[in-house]
Amino acid sequence: MSEPARKEEPEAGLDAALAKKFYYDMLLIRRFEEKAGQLYGMGLIGGFCHLYIGQEAVVVGMQAALKPGDQVITAYRDHGHMLATGMDPKGVMAELTGRATGYSKGKGGSMHMFSVEQHFYGGHGIVGAQVPIGTGLAFSNRYKKNGAVCLTYFGDGAANQGQVYESFNMAALWKLPVVYIIENNQYAMGTSVERSSATPELCKRGASFDIPGEKVDGMDVEAVYEAGQRATEYARSGKGPIILELKTYRYRGHSMSDPAKYRTREEVQEVREKRDPIEHYGARLLQRGALREDELKGMDKAIRGIVNTAAEFATESPEPSTDELFTDIYA
Amino acid sequence: MSTQILMPALSPTMEEGKLAKWLVKEGDEVRSGDILAEIETDKATMEFEAVDEGRIGKLLVAEGTEGVKVNQPIAVLVADGDDAEEPESVAAIQVKGAREETKQQAEAEVREEVARGKPAARVADDTGRAEAALADMEVPEGTELVTVTVREALRDAMAEEMRRDASVFLMGEEVAQYQGAYKISQGLLDEFGAERVIDTPITEHGFAGLGVGAAFGGLKPIVEFMTWNFAMQAIDQIINSAAKTRYMSGGQMGCPIVFRGPNGAAARVAAQHSQDYSSWYANVPGLKVIAPYFAADAKGLLKAAIRDPNPVIFLENEIVYGRSFPVPKMDEYLVPIGKAKVLRAGKDVTIVAHSICVGQIVEAAEKLAGEGIDAELIDLRTLRPLDTATVIESVKKTNRIVTVEQGWPICSVGSEIASQIVGKAFDYLDAPPTKVTGKDVPMPYAANLEKLALPTIDYIIAAAKAVCYRN
Numbered sequence: 001m002s003e004p005a006r007k008e009e010p011e012a013g014l015d016a017a018l019a020k021k022f023y024y025d026m027l028l029i030r031r032f033e034e035k036a037g038q039l040y041g042m043g044l045i046g047g048f049c050h051l052y053i054g055q056e057a058v059v060v061g062m063q064a065a066l067k068p069g070d071q072v073i074t075a076y077r078d079h080g081h082m083l084a085t086g087m088d089p090k091g092v093m094a095e096l097t098g099r100a101t102g103y104s105k106g107k108g109g110s111m112h113m114f115s116v117e118q119h120f121y122g123g124h125g126i127v128g129a130q131v132p133i134g135t136g137l138a139f140s141n142r143y144k145k146n147g148a149v150c151l152t153y154f155g156d157g158a159a160n161q162g163q164v165y166e167s168f169n170m171a172a173l174w175k176l177p178v179v180y181i182i183e184n185n186q187y188a189m190g191t192s193v194e195r196s197s198a199t200p201e202l203c204k205r206g207a208s209f210d211i212p213g214e215k216v217d218g219m220d221v222e223a224v225y226e227a228g229q230r231a232t233e234y235a236r237s238g239k240g241p242i243i244l245e246l247k248t249y250r251y252r253g254h255s256m257s258d259p260a261k262y263r264t265r266e267e268v269q270e271v272r273e274k275r276d277p278i279e280h281y282g283a284r285l286l287q288r289g290a291l292r293e294d295e296l297k298g299m300d301k302a303i304r305g306i307v308n309t310a311a312e313f314a315t316e317s318p319e320p321s322t323d324e325l326f327t328d329i330y331a
Numbered sequence: 332m333s334t335q336i337l338m339p340a341l342s343p344t345m346e347e348g349k350l351a352k353w354l355v356k357e358g359d360e361v362r363s364g365d366i367l368a369e370i371e372t373d374k375a376t377m378e379f380e381a382v383d384e385g386r387i388g389k390l391l392v393a394e395g396t397e398g399v400k401v402n403q404p405i406a407v408l409v410a411d412g413d414d415a416e417e418p419e420s421v422a423a424i425q426v427k428g429a430r431e432e433t434k435q436q437a438e439a440e441v442r443e444e445v446a447r448g449k450p451a452a453r454v455a456d457d458t459g460r461a462e463a464a465l466a467d468m469e470v471p472e473g474t475e476l477v478t479v480t481v482r483e484a485l486r487d488a489m490a491e492e493m494r495r496d497a498s499v500f501l502m503g504e505e506v507a508q509y510q511g512a513y514k515i516s517q518g519l520l521d522e523f524g525a526e527r528v529i530d531t532p533i534t535e536h537g538f539a540g541l542g543v544g545a546a547f548g549g550l551k552p553i554v555e556f557m558t559w560n561f562a563m564q565a566i567d568q569i570i571n572s573a574a575k576t577r578y579m580s581g582g583q584m585g586c587p588i589v590f591r592g593p594n595g596a597a598a599r600v601a602a603q604h605s606q607d608y609s610s611w612y613a614n615v616p617g618l619k620v621i622a623p624y625f626a627a628d629a630k631g632l633l634k635a636a637i638r639d640p641n642p643v644i645f646l647e648n649e650i651v652y653g654r655s656f657p658v659p660k661m662d663e664y665l666v667p668i669g670k671a672k673v674l675r676a677g678k679d680v681t682i683v684a685h686s687i688c689v690g691q692i693v694e695a696a697e698k699l700a701g702e703g704i705d706a707e708l709i710d711l712r713t714l715r716p717l718d719t720a721t722v723i724e725s726v727k728k729t730n731r732i733v734t735v736e737q738g739w740p741i742c743s744v745g746s747e748i749a750s751q752i753v754g755k756a757f758d759y760l761d762a763p764p765t766k767v768t769g770k771d772v773p774m775p776y777a778a779n780l781e782k783l784a785l786p787t788i789d790y791i792i793a794a795a796k797a798v799c800y801r802n
């Protein structure tokens with residue numbers, strides 16, 4: 001499998017505050033997901049729970065390229081996206097444990113959370129279904145001429161659903177301000193891209209609609225950020241949709257109950273060692289002098305505190321009142 | 332300062348497991364993400380990773396130990412001396428305020444519903460008549476009964492039919508190399524090869540339609556949906572193409588295909604993954620719809636479905652997959668499509684169910700017997716054609732009927748049965764036909780709400796008592 005080239009080092013470096021934020025946001029997602037996995041193990045989270053560990057650079061880099069009012073939509077592997085949009089870790093964790101204080105009052109769970117305030121439109125369980133919906137959000141932006149762009153995330157597996165191509169056609173036809181982000185973590189459950197896709201270069205999937213596509217190293221947060229800036233600018237300028245294929249990797253099983261026998265332990269280990277988005281970025285910032293060792297440690301400690309507080313909140317909050325069973329069905 | 336590492340739950344249904352292997356030893360330094368151990372669940376061997384950093388102080392459970400309970404401490408992690416934080420014992424986090432709904436509440440609610448619900452208006456139609464009464468296959472005296480899981484019974488049915496007929500093939504997401512998302516197709520790739528056991532991309536509308544075309548072309552596809560929730564992507568091909576073609580072609584050609592997979596609520600998988608499609612498909616002329624509970628029926632009906640020249644919807648249930656029941660050991664065990672089964676004879680009330688709810692009515696009947704109510708139980712097994720004859724015959728005897736299903740109440744299987752009974756056995760009824768169904772809401776995620784949203788044994792008992800005018 002071809003990997004996009006890593007950026008040359010050393011470089012001038014990003015604004016130090018932004019670099020720190022990148023590192024912090026990625027680490028928050030990692031620690032949050034580790035805690036979620038632990039709570040699942042204790043039976044405090046039920047059903048499906050799809051962790052984002054390994055893919056953190058994707059949402060952190062993309063989110064930084066957005067302007068206020070831009071929207072985000074994704075599938076069920078959504079905890080990272082929510083934290084990146086600024087949703088409160090307490091509310092996200094409490095939704096995972098099915099409590100009244102969760103973002104969906106405990107009714108949605110891991111796969112179904114929304115935040116109108118942060119312009120996060122879910123949290124969708126049906127593979128591919130979010131793609132036309134994200135396209136429709138972009139339609140509303142163009143209709144209202146509000147200048148906003150919709151980031152529509154989907155997986156390599158989802159890239160084979162028919163509705164993706166129906167969306168591409170309409171988005172190109174009507175020049176809709178949408179950025180399609182294919183999170184290519186190389187597997188859809190146990191099926192590798194090579195086993196499911198006639199053309200594994202997913203960034204080219206818009207070719208027959210004249211939608212430009214770009215392949216990006218999704219393990220390099222700055223590369224993601226730069227590509228995100230280019231792509232959102234393109235979509236915002238009225239030129240229509242654009243596709244980014246972000247090469248990334250998930251470390252954990254597809255969901256908590258996937259033994260992941262379709263790949264070797266060595267394969268996972270190699271990615272962790274050679275391409276981990278957080279470890280490498282931390283080292284890079286140290287080398288660049290943007291961060292000191294004690295600052296890194298301090299961040300980790302602060303984040304562990306936030307995550308533990310979220311876990312306590314999520315386990316101490318009450319379950320929803322039984323009256324909630326019949327609410328929120330109709331307006 | 333030290334932290335206990337607890338035995339993790341590694342699937343929604345796991346309660347205990349085997350600590351198969353330690354990958355660390357006492358004294359090892361670990362970091363988050365390091366693999367600590369291999370743990371065997373009921374379905375698979377899983378790796379278990381560290382979350383916290385530190386040194387393994389002690390291993391509390393020896394490798395190879397079976398039956399280790401979830402949340403039992405299995406090791407002690409010692410934090411690095413210089414950076415000693417608060418002792419954060421994960422065991423300290425407890426579920427707070429998990430509220431069990433009381434039995435009385437359930438009964439009161441059901442009674443109220445029963446009191447409010449008036450029987451549907453008389454409908455004098457004739458649809459849903461069972462085909463010519465079919466009898467279950469004779470199982471010769473002395474036939475050995477083998478206890479197998481429903482999962483194995485389904486696999487055996489497919490394997491037997493694939494051995495018998497080279498035009499039968501299986502297609503779906505993760506059916507081959509992964510051995511099935513729920514392990515129904517375990518071993519089939521090995522036996523039949525990649526030409527007949529085919530992993531598809533995630534493209535339900537596409538592969539359902541492709542299956543229809545393959546059936547038009549003379550093959551006999553078995554199309555697995557990972558769950559029926561995802562078949563909504565494909566429902567146009569199922570109904571417009573598979574179900575209607577025989578009629579539209581004036582009988583020239585049909586569509587011999589089986590669409591199968593788990594249906595209904597699993598555990599805590601929320602609104603988009605927990606729907607019962609029984610009445611949806613039962614509504615469609617041209618389809619046959621099967622929803623078995625017992626392993627023998629799963630096997631015999633799936634074999635019959637694969638041989639049937641019509642499109643068949645085969646609704647399984649994830650929670651039932653792991654249950655074990657006896658299956659006759661015979662070369663050819665077939666169960667007729669369209670025939671309900673009386674599971675228990677009784678004189679006071681008829682209770683009807685299909686799929687997972689059959690297990691509930693069996694339990695409810697035992698409890699009712701303890702209270703002096705003698706229930707007759709019917710497992711519908713097939714929903715279309717619906718065996719109304721068997722149900723009517725029973726109601727003529729008991730004069731009362733309760734139907735049980737997970738689906739929503741409006742236009743449900745129970746609605747149809749009530750309509751049939753009112754139309755055809757009105758004079759025999761001593762109480763309004765009563766439905767126990769899933770609640771009329773999308774499935775909530777929260778554990779307490781999910782419990783309220785599904786039929787329970789308490790609801791069934793309360794409904795049975797209500798139609799018997801007993802408290």
Ligand SMILES: Cc1ncc(C[n+]2csc(CCOP(=O)(O)OP(=O)(O)O)c2C)c(N)n1
Pocket residue numbers: 077125126127128154155156157158159185187188189254504533535557561564
């Ligand atoms: C329509 C539909 N089909 C099947 C599934 C079951 N399913 C859930 S996730 C998944 C794999 C998706 O892989 P990908 O799009 O690559 O996303 P990733 O899980 O890697 O983030 C499948 C098959 C589903 N949820 N919806």
Ligand SMILES: [Mg+2]
Pocket residue numbers: 155156157183184185186187188189
């Ligand atoms: Mg993927």
